Amino acid sequence: MxxxxxxxxxxxxxxxxxxxxxxxxxxxxxxxxxxxxxxxxxxxxxxxxxxxxxxxxxxxxxxxxxxxxxxxxxxxxxxxxxxxxxxxxDLCPPSKDLYNLIVNDGPFPEARARLIVTQLVNALVHIHGLGVVHRDIKPENVLFDSRNSVNLTDFGSADVVAKEPLRGVVGTPYYVAPEILAGREYGEKVDVWSCGVVLYIMLAGFPPFDGETAVEIFEAVLRGNLRFPVRAFQWVSPGVKDLLRKMLCKDVSRRLSAEQVLRHPWITGGG
CATH class of the missing domain: 3.30.200.20 (Phosphorylase Kinase; domain 1)
Incomplete structure (x- = not known):
């Protein structure tokens, strides 16, 4: 030391x-x-x-x-x-991250998922306003402090969007946005996609785009065929499904920004 x-x-x-x-x-x-x-x-x-x-x-x-x-x-x-x-x-209790909570407690009720995703998106609104893109939003990087408040961490892959959009494949297979994998220029909305994947996993207990290998996962992400299996989404409200469709939208121009996510009725109206 x-x-x-x-x-x-x-x-x-x-x-x-x-x-x-x-x-x-x-x-x-x-x-x-x-x-x-x-x-x-x-x-x-x-x-x-x-x-x-x-x-x-x-x-x-x-x-x-x-x-x-x-x-x-x-x-x-x-x-x-x-x-x-x-x-x-800041010190957060050991093993108290969103990944471990999902493994131990998931799937989550909508109210609990809403509380977590609202805090996470609040962090995104803040960093995006400063021109920062996190690029590795995933449950392992969402910690909880002693008050159970969300703490976004691990900014090692983050970058600043200046005059030009970002390029380069960065992120984790299940959570990476399709425009990154397609080799296109990208900006802050890649974090919204990843946050949408996190929300889906909190509700379902499994990812929306899956595969046996990283290549298969990437292919599923690029297809972007979003489904809501009845076994996991039978009791999930139409409101959160609408939000997920708008966060996990392949068309970046139609995908919500972080600020728009906070204004969605499922967030503002409690479902």
């Missing part, structure tokens, strides 16, 4: 692990408050891999741009030495 980090925080037990680093609980030596510290081992990033290197420094840069917001995990401090980058972040 960086000596500067140790001067400010007592680093405690490991609470998570990723491709490039480890997440620990840490305690401020000044306030006694608990945080999470995400420690990334720069040596595990392949020399010459510009994408991984970009992701390493993208996250703190983007988090500084979009913070503070009640539904976005906040970056409090950043430390770096020759071998590691340490990000001190």
């Amino acid at each position: 960086t000596e500067v980090l140790k001067k400010s925080y007592d680093v405690c037990e490991e609470i998570g692990r990723g491709r490039f680093g480890v997440v620990f609980r840490c305690v401020s030596l000044i306030s006694g408050e608990s945080f999470a510290v995400k420690s990334i081992d720069k040596r595990r990033i392949s020399a010459g891999d510009s994408l991984d290197s970009q992701c390493l420094y993208n996250e703190p840069k983007i988090l500084n741009l979009v913070s503070p917001h009640p539904n976005i995990l906040r970056l409090h401090n950043l430390y770096e030495d020759d071998f590691h980058l340490h990000m001190v972040l």
Whole structure:
């Protein structure tokens, strides 16, 4: 651990692990408050891999741009030495992410799904207003704090839409928007598509576009044939189905923006 980090925080037990680093609980030596510290081992990033290197420094840069917001995990401090980058972040209870909740509790009642997706879309409205596209919205990146509020995290794949739209295949198979896979230019609405997939999974317990392999999943996403199987959607309201059709719309010009999602009757009128 960086000596500067140790001067400010007592680093405690490991609470998570990723491709490039480890997440620990840490305690401020000044306030006694608990945080999470995400420690990334720069040596595990392949020399010459510009994408991984970009992701390493993208996250703190983007988090500084979009913070503070009640539904976005906040970056409090950043430390770096020759071998590691340490990000001190808000602490959320271990394993309390949307993925684990779906596995343990799902499918969700509409009221619970509405509460979660509303907070998630509020975060999207905020970052899209700043020109930021997350590009990896998925249940694993939706954390819950001690008050059960949504905290969007993992901005390593995020980018800023400046004068030109974005290009490049980024994201996770089940959640990636079709225009990304088709190699077209894209913007903020890729996050709305991914959020629509998350909402569908919360209600159904399975993804709308599935396959045995990544290639099969991509083919299903590109077809965009949205179905509502009776076994999962028999008791789901017409209102949320309408919202899903408008979020998971292949035609980007007809797909809702994040702001329009918040104005949809299923969100505003409680179903």
